[in-house]
Amino acid sequence: MIYPIVQVGHPALRTAACTLSKEEILSTNIQTLIESMTQTMHAAPGVGLAAPQIGESLQIIVMEDRAEYTQNASAEFLAERERKPFPFHVLINPKIIATKSQMREFFEGCLSVEGFVSVVPRILEITVAGLNEKGMPITIEARGWYARILQHEIDHLNKTLCIDRAKKNTTMTIDNYLHYWKDLAISEVCKRLE
Numbered sequence: 001m002i003y004p005i006v007q008v009g010h011p012a013l014r015t016a017a018c019t020l021s022k023e024e025i026l027s028t029n030i031q032t033l034i035e036s037m038t039q040t041m042h043a044a045p046g047v048g049l050a051a052p053q054i055g056e057s058l059q060i061i062v063m064e065d066r067a068e069y070t071q072n073a074s075a076e077f078l079a080e081r082e083r084k085p086f087p088f089h090v091l092i093n094p095k096i097i098a099t100k101s102q103m104r105e106f107f108e109g110c111l112s113v114e115g116f117v118s119v120v121p122r123i124l125e126i127t128v129a130g131l132n133e134k135g136m137p138i139t140i141e142a143r144g145w146y147a148r149i150l151q152h153e154i155d156h157l158n159k160t161l162c163i164d165r166a167k168k169n170t171t172m173t174i175d176n177y178l179h180y181w182k183d184l185a186i187s188e189v190c191k192r193l194e
């Protein structure tokens, strides 16, 4: 089932999500919910979806980045963001257990803040521990865009949106981003919007 994605202002996006036990993860309800979240993410399409975005205050994330999503982006654009495809996976009860100090700033959007993007600083490299859809422990070491998506989705479980972390003055419509800002270096964007 494809769910509507709730938008900023919906209380579910401002509620801390609950962790799940292995038994709960293996229940039919949760397995069905994971299936629906996957369909909803693919239909959007998006590279990540957290359960609060469909109104469920549960610590479940689905993620996948496909080459087809970036087929119109230049190699330079993708290299700068360290964006590469990664396979579909489920992440439950995630915790960031290690970070490196380097930060990167790029424009970022959210399916729950439809039509807008902002410049959001994120940690370049993180390690995340959690459970998969079978309730088995997993550890993910991520860098670049993958690390950015992970931080974005984990934020959703802690009632934080990318606009809360956006650099001052940088939130804009996607149309205006494409028209005025897309081809500028981020450092130049931030300087002009200061």
Ligand code: ZN
Pocket (backbone or CB within 6 Å): 109, 110, 111, 112, 152, 156
């Ligand atoms: Zn989001």
